Amino acid sequence: MPDNFDFPVIDVSIVTFNSERWIASFWRSLTTQRYPLDKISLLVRDNGSQDGTVNALRALIAEDGHRFAAVSVDAGENVGFGRGHNANIARGNAAFCLVTNVDLTFDSQGIENVVRTATTDDDRVAAWEFRQKPYEHPKCYDPVTLEVNWASSACVLFRRSAFEHVGGYEPRLFLYGEDVELSYRLRDHGYMLRYCVDAVCWHYTYETANELKPAQFFGSTLANVLLRLRYGTRPEVLAGLSMYLGLFLIPTPVPGRLKGLLAGLRKIARDGWYFLRTRKKSDIRFGFRGWDYEQSREGAFVEFGELPADAPLVSIIVRTCAGRVGKLQEAVRSVLHQTYPNIELVVVEDGSTQAQAFVSEVAASGSLAAVQYHPIAKAGRCVAGNVGLAAAKGVYACFLDDDDLLYADHIEVLAPRLAKRPDLAGIYSLAFQIDTEVISHDPWRYRDVGRYVAVREPFSRAAIWHHNLMPIQAILFRRDLFDRFGGFDVELDRLEDWDLWVRYCQKESYELIERVTSAYRVPARNDHASARLKELDDYYQKALRARDRMVVEMTPNEVIAYATELAKIMYPVAISRSRLRAIAARVPGIWTVRRLYLGGRGLAVRVKRKLANGRVRS
The missing domain is CATH 3.90.550.60 (Spore Coat Polysaccharide Biosynthesis Protein SpsA; Chain A)
Known part of the structure; x- marks a missing residue:
C-alpha cells in the first residue's frame, strides 16, 4: 500500500x-x-x-x-x-x-x-x-x-x-x-x-469454548423470529414461530429459561406486526438456517494465536491449462487473501501461456513473498504437478486446483500446527464440496447449487490404503517428501493425489483439524456427476494396481491390527465370531438349544453314512 x-x-x-x-x-x-x-x-x-x-x-x-x-x-x-x-x-x-x-x-x-x-x-x-x-x-x-x-x-x-x-x-x-x-x-x-x-x-467474548450465555440465548432467539417476520418467506416465518414455542419444551441449561422465553414471547406479540409492516422491498433471498442465518464453517472454536515473525515459507502449487484463466483468477485471489504472511505461489501452465499476463500482474503487486510461473509443453496434470513440486522453495507445500478455493485462514490453520508436529508428514482440514452448475467455462460463469462437507475422516493408514481421506487442496505437507518419495505417478490422470498421499505416509502420519478452510467444486448436473464418478471408479482400479509396486514391512500382529482397524472403519456395526459366541453364552438356555442342534446334526450324519453303505433301504 x-x-x-x-x-x-x-x-x-x-x-x-x-x-x-x-x-x-x-x-x-x-x-x-x-x-x-x-x-x-x-x-x-x-x-x-x-x-x-x-x-x-x-x-x-x-x-x-x-x-x-x-x-x-x-x-x-x-x-x-x-x-x-x-x-x-x-x-x-x-x-x-x-x-x-x-x-x-x-x-x-x-x-x-x-x-x-x-x-x-x-x-x-x-x-x-x-x-x-x-x-x-x-x-x-x-x-x-x-x-x-x-x-x-x-x-x-x-x-x-x-x-x-x-x-x-x-x-x-x-x-x-x-x-x-x-x-x-x-x-x-x-x-x-x-x-x-x-x-x-x-x-474475548467467550470465557470458554462453546460457552452458552443467557443474554445471548434470549436475545438471539428473539431476534431470529423478528427478522424472519421482516425478511423471511412465509414457511420461514412459521418455522421461526414454531421453533420459539418449541424452546419451552426443551430443557436448555439457561438460568431463568421460562421467564426469559415468556418475556421474549411478549415482545414478539408486541413488535411482530411492526416487523411485518416493514418487510423487505427487494427480491433478495435472505438466509435463515435454524437459529443461525446461514451455513457456518465448522470449527468455530479452533483457536488462533499470534503468528511468528519468521513463519516458514509455504508454496501453493496451482496447475492450469488453456481456457481456464477465469477459474485460475478466482483460485489465485483466494491465495492473495491468505492471512498467513509468507507464501510462494507456483503456477504451472500445461500446454499454453494464456495465464502468463495475469500471473505477471500478481507478481508485480508484491502481495506474496514470491511468485513463479512455469509454462510447459502439453504433458498432463501429473507432470505439471511434479514441475511445481520441483520448483517449490517452501518448507511446506500444498496444491490448489484452478477451480478450487481457499478460505483466508487455510494456511494459518495448518502451518503452525505442522510446525509443532515434526513427527507428521502433513496436516489436513475439512472442506466444502460445492455442487456447481456451470453456465460457461470461458468466460468462467457458474451458479453454486449446494455446499456441504462430504468427506470427514480422521487419519488412519489402513483407511488411506483403501480410499482417499482428503481433497487435494485440503492438505499441507512437508516439501521434502517429494525428495524422499517422488511426485505424482504420471500414469494416473485421476486420483493421482490419493496415490501421492499413500506414498507420503509410509513413515509419518497425517492429522485432521476439524475446521472448514477450503472448497472444491463438483458438477451439479446428475449426468455430469455420474460421468465423473465413473471416471474415478475406473482410475480407482489403476491406482490400486500402482500400489503393487509398494512394499510395506509389518509384523503379523501389525497386519491383524490394521485389518481390525479397517474393518471398524468400513463396517461400524460388524461383530466378530468370538464376540457373537461371548454374547450367546449369556443368553439363557442357549447351550440346551446348541446340544439339541448338534445332536440332530450328528443323527443326520450317521443316517447319511448308512445310506452310503447300503445298510438302510428305502
Whole structure:
C-alpha cells in the first residue's frame, strides 16, 4: 500500500455497560494504533453502568483525550446496543464510522488496514467487518470477493452515507441480532458488505469454548423470529414461530429459561406486526438456517494465536491449462487473501501461456513473498504437478486446483500446527464440496447449487490404503517428501493425489483439524456427476494396481491390527465370531438349544453314512 496514504478523519463509536474490566486493555490498544489519533473522533455512550466504567473512561480521557481529533462522552439509561451506537453516530460527521465493542483489543495495524481498504473500495460497499481472534466468527464468506451476507458489529467500519440512508440500527432490537438486521437492510437497499481479513481484533467474548450465555440465548432467539417476520418467506416465518414455542419444551441449561422465553414471547406479540409492516422491498433471498442465518464453517472454536515473525515459507502449487484463466483468477485471489504472511505461489501452465499476463500482474503487486510461473509443453496434470513440486522453495507445500478455493485462514490453520508436529508428514482440514452448475467455462460463469462437507475422516493408514481421506487442496505437507518419495505417478490422470498421499505416509502420519478452510467444486448436473464418478471408479482400479509396486514391512500382529482397524472403519456395526459366541453364552438356555442342534446334526450324519453303505433301504 502507498506510504503517502492520506488518513481521513474517522468516527469511533463505543457503547459501554459495566465494562470496567475491559476498558484499560481496549484503550491501550486504541492509543497504540498506527492510525494517527488526531484523525480519530471518539464517540462514547455509557448505558447506565453500575461499576467503575464511567470513572475509568473519564480518567483515561483526561490523560489521552487531547491526542484525539475530538472526544464526546454521553451517559444515560440503558437504551441497548443499537440505539446507543445510533446516538453516537448522530453526533459525528466523518465519512467512515467504526462501531466497536470494548471487550476486545486491536492489532496495531487493524484500524489502518480497514480504512485503507474502505477508501479504495467500491461505493456500493457499506461495511467492512474485522476478523476476530482467538476465535474467528465461523460464518461463510466468498473466498474470492470476501463478500459476506451479514457483518458482525463487534467490530465493523461503516460508510456513513449508507448507514444514514437506511436509518442505522433497528431500535426495537435491544441486544443481539441487530447487526444481522442492519446487514440485511443494507443489502435490501442494494449495498454490499465485505470481510476485511487484514483488519484483526482480539475479541474475548467467550470465557470458554462453546460457552452458552443467557443474554445471548434470549436475545438471539428473539431476534431470529423478528427478522424472519421482516425478511423471511412465509414457511420461514412459521418455522421461526414454531421453533420459539418449541424452546419451552426443551430443557436448555439457561438460568431463568421460562421467564426469559415468556418475556421474549411478549415482545414478539408486541413488535411482530411492526416487523411485518416493514418487510423487505427487494427480491433478495435472505438466509435463515435454524437459529443461525446461514451455513457456518465448522470449527468455530479452533483457536488462533499470534503468528511468528519468521513463519516458514509455504508454496501453493496451482496447475492450469488453456481456457481456464477465469477459474485460475478466482483460485489465485483466494491465495492473495491468505492471512498467513509468507507464501510462494507456483503456477504451472500445461500446454499454453494464456495465464502468463495475469500471473505477471500478481507478481508485480508484491502481495506474496514470491511468485513463479512455469509454462510447459502439453504433458498432463501429473507432470505439471511434479514441475511445481520441483520448483517449490517452501518448507511446506500444498496444491490448489484452478477451480478450487481457499478460505483466508487455510494456511494459518495448518502451518503452525505442522510446525509443532515434526513427527507428521502433513496436516489436513475439512472442506466444502460445492455442487456447481456451470453456465460457461470461458468466460468462467457458474451458479453454486449446494455446499456441504462430504468427506470427514480422521487419519488412519489402513483407511488411506483403501480410499482417499482428503481433497487435494485440503492438505499441507512437508516439501521434502517429494525428495524422499517422488511426485505424482504420471500414469494416473485421476486420483493421482490419493496415490501421492499413500506414498507420503509410509513413515509419518497425517492429522485432521476439524475446521472448514477450503472448497472444491463438483458438477451439479446428475449426468455430469455420474460421468465423473465413473471416471474415478475406473482410475480407482489403476491406482490400486500402482500400489503393487509398494512394499510395506509389518509384523503379523501389525497386519491383524490394521485389518481390525479397517474393518471398524468400513463396517461400524460388524461383530466378530468370538464376540457373537461371548454374547450367546449369556443368553439363557442357549447351550440346551446348541446340544439339541448338534445332536440332530450328528443323527443326520450317521443316517447319511448308512445310506452310503447300503445298510438302510428305502
